[in-house]
Amino acid sequence: MNRWSHISVNPIAGALGAEVSGVHLGELGDGALNEVREAFVEHQVLFFRDQEITRDQHKAFGRHFGTLQIHPYLQPLKDQGHPEFVVLQSDEQHPYLAEAWHSDVTFMDEPPLGSVLKCIVAPDFGGDTMWASMYAAYEALSDKMQRVLSDLVAIHDTTRTFSRYEYKTDHIGGRQAPQVMSAEHPVVRTHPESGRKGLFVNSTFTTSIKGMKPAESDALLSFLYRHITTPDFSCRFRWRPNSVAMWDNRCTQHRVVADNRTANRRMERVTINGDKPF
Template sequence: MTTFADISAVPALRDPHIPADGLYEGHRELRRVPEGWEDRPYGLFELVPQSATIGAEIRGLDLSSPPSPALRNELNRALLEWKVLFFRGQRLSAGAQRAFALAWGELETNPLLTAAGDAKDVARFDRTAVPTFENVWHTDVTFRERPAMGAVLQLREVPPAGGDTMWADMAVAYDNLPREVRDRIDGARAVHDFVPGFARFYPAERLARFQDAFPPVEHPVVRTHPETGRRMLFVNTSFTTRIVGLPREESDRLLRLLFQQAHVPEYQVRFRWQAGDIAFWDNRATQHYAVADYGRHRRVAERVAIAGDRPY
């Protein structure tokens, strides 16, 4: 006969290894900043965390004017620490949205996105006008040699319900991989190609016109953040096609495991939009997913992308 004492002696959870589907139950280490990082208070705004490691709402700022150097530096520290920042009710003009983004560097355009806002470097996302599908975990434009550093997104029109956006912390995702998996991918490189991501909504003849401008590129599977030195998982479902040097079947199996890490809720933040809200995210350290649960209702977003560096 099994007694209560016998049952209580059995571990409640399986060993914390990653099974074939890439996810496991149990403890996860949620480290928001790199080891040795000086965690200081903010003096120019109020910061309200939205999860343990990723996502913070910034209160007490009006972004209609470009940030001063002091404000820019403090916001940049918040971005590095929280990976995505939210600003409620800003209702910025396209010019003000661009001016805010320019404080972080040169803007870039993506010729594959043909719907523009009030300026050529403001991309508009309106599925009622141009059918696109961002409801997949991805990092923007990793098919470029220098993927975007970040993006500033504003919702112009929101559906009555739904249409949230989610972000995942890829530094924490890397931290929680088993040592044997990290040993396999540290130093590995992967191929990124725009075709798989855009073939979902563009015909082949249109995609062919961009293949000379955007040939497949290689990036490290694990990149180093240029400002924090943090190691981060840098593959995504939309654009990463294979790991260099591995047989196709082995590469596919390993990529499936790595892609799954963005799906862990402990690594995520979810933002419920109101018209005029702004999200500013670090594209180097995150993946994001636009939840397409609003049916035939309209959702209009405008995004400004900031040019980035070559991953290493």
């Protein structure tokens, strides 16, 4: 029996990810919105095709899920009245950003709930995005390893990204971090809506495990970073202009597939504020 009455939901992979059709994100009724919410918590990342929405509609859709974040270092459309947008532009002169697995902005005490990313210009081929389920990654560990991780806290900071001099984001309205920002989060977090546990360390922002010797911390983190790349935990999405992806930043990681490097690719994102991981 089809449990959805307002939308169609078709999973694209076993661990996470579903394509939603039958909706226009600029004109969502309450019934469809409630089903999108439910599908979001269940599938962790949702995809919508052919969404001709304005920036205002893009923001309004994001606001159904919470207040929008203004990124501390990336505000490329601020002068156009849209400080909430992050732009990802890559082409012959500008390399892809985000080609390592990560969750967004985990160097803040309250990392985002999720993001809504719209494709403006898609390469003819390549430049896909991958997501990985941190529930699946956690659940694949042995009971013993799950127990070891359950009491651990990790440090997340900007030393590999926004505080690094070579990390150039000028072309997308970025600025250098004046000082290192850092936060502490549990290595295993519990999702506030689903109640499920997932890994919450990522190779872009997590730098160490609190209270461990550097060699111990490095060994454990590199094991986890390798573990989360297991293809079984992932899904992959091919972009077309007006495709929209909405991911749950609390239980997934993502990265760009950095192939076809000279192609023009432009994406615009709004980010929904989240709460303190526990």
